[in-house]
Amino acid sequence: EAGVAQSPRYKIIEKRQSVAFWCNPISGHATLYWYQQILGQGPKLLIQFQNNGVVDDSQLPKDRFSAERLKGVDSTLKIQPAKLEDSAVYLCASSFDTWGEKLFFGSGTQLSVL
Amino acid sequence: KQEVTQIPAALSVPEGENLVLNCSFTDSAIYNLQWFRQDPGKGLTSLLLIQSSQREQTSGRLNASLDKSSGRSTLYIAASQPGDSATYLCAVRQGTQAGTALIFGKGTTLSVSS
Numbered sequence: 705e706a707g708v709a710q711s712p713r714y715k716i717i718e719k720r721q722s723v724a725f726w727c728n729p730i731s732g733h734a735t736l737y738w739y740q741q742i743l744g745q746g747p748k749l750l751i752q753f754q755n756n757g758v759v760d761d762s763q764l765p766k767d768r769f770s771a772e773r774l775k776g777v778d779s780t781l782k783i784q785p786a787k788l789e790d791s792a793v794y795l796c797a798s799s800f801d802t803w804g805e806k807l808f809f810g811s812g813t814q815l816s817v818l
Numbered sequence: 819k820q821e822v823t824q825i826p827a828a829l830s831v832p833e834g835e836n837l838v839l840n841c842s843f844t845d846s847a848i849y850n851l852q853w854f855r856q857d858p859g860k861g862l863t864s865l866l867l868i869q870s871s872q873r874e875q876t877s878g879r880l881n882a883s884l885d886k887s888s889g890r891s892t893l894y895i896a897a898s899q900p901g902d903s904a905t906y907l908c909a910v911r912q913g914t915q916a917g918t919a920l921i922f923g924k925g926t927t928l929s930v931s932s
Contacts, residue, residue, distance in 0.1 A: 708861070745924055746822070746923050746924050746925060747862070747907075749919040760918075795862070797862075805850070805867060806864050807852075807862075809861030810861050811859070811861045
């Protein structure tokens with residue numbers, strides 16, 4: 705089966721610019737997650753969707769980050785405006801249902817903010 | 819607040835050695851614990867999932883144990899191979915129900931030399 709697809713693979717922007725990441729989960733997976741992984745750290749959950757509804761966005765910096773999952777399939781994560789500390793790998797993951805026993809991760813988007 | 823710690827941060831071993839990676843967590847009220855593998859520039863791959871009621875799980879040369887009361891888990895890799903070189907991440911799902919966020923440790927970077 706096809707895995708979780710993410711694009712772009714790499715992105716370099718200057719601070720205060722905006723950027724968007726795209727994720728297409730595994731077909732049939734109801735739950736979608738966006739994680740932020742700063743170099744040398746473990747991934748941190750930014751937002752979790754169940755179909756097109758938000759389950760958990762408690763760690764999403766809502767003043768600059770936004771995410772949507774239209775039609776309960778693919779999702780976009782946006783940062784506007786970007787800060788230097790947003791430099792990280794942004795990982796998308798999906799699971800079959802809310803119980804999320806097994807997560808499948810995409811390869812991530814590596815963001816560098818200069 | 820749950821904190822997940824992995825020791826050591828890095829490990830280098832010659833091919834063929836058996837090795838143990840350690841993971842500790844501060845709050846024993848977990849739903850389950852997972853071990854992931856992350857290759858450079860790649861996403862995460864789930865290796866083993868241990869439910870809170872279980873003591874261990876095995877997959878091939880990998881064996882993960884869980885001692886919830888002491889807040890510890892170990893990942894045992896038998897007869898290590900160069901292809902095992904990667905970063906290994908431990909993650910706990912907090913609470914007594916599914917659907918809560920995974921909390922990750924910072925990982926142990928393993929290098930197996932031939």
